Amino acid sequence: MSAATTAKIHHICLSIKDLEASLLFYDRVMPLMGWNERRSKKSTAYSNGAYEIYLEKSKESDKPFYRYGIGLQHIAFNAPSRDAVDHLYQSLQEINAAVTGPPKEYPQYHEHYYAVFFKDPSGIQLEFCYTQGFRF
DSSP states (O other): OOGGGGOOOOOOEEEEHHHHHHHHHHHHHGGGGGOOOEEEEOEEEEEOOEEEEEEEEEETTTOOOOOTTOOOOOOOOOOHHHHHHHHHEEEEEEETTTTEEEEEOOTTTSTTTTEEEETTTOOOEEEEEEEOOOOO
C-alpha cells in the first residue's frame, strides 16, 4: 500500500452499559469537542465530519469496563487549544463526570502536552488533549 492509499479509521463503536445515561453524557460532551450527534432508529453516532463514533448497548452490561484488559484502552481527542481543554473540564465538573486527571501539562507524553482525563458512565477512559506544535 502506498502512502496515498493508507487506510484510515472509518468509525469506532463503543459497547456501553447504560444507553440512556451514556446519551446524556455524550450529548453534552461531544459537541464541546467538535463532534455532532447523528441519531437514527437503529443507532446513535457522533461525527466530526471525517470519523464517527457509535454507541451500542453492551450485551454483557453486567461486566465492567477494564481499561487494561484486551480491547479498547482509551480514546484521546485532539483539542484545538488549552482553553478548549479547560472549558471541557468545567463542563465535566458541572455534570459530575468522573475526572481521572485534571487539566495540566503531562510532559511524560510529549513536550507541551496539556490534557484532561475522564470516564464516561460505562467507565471508558477518555482524554481531551492539546499538543502545541505536534503534527501527525
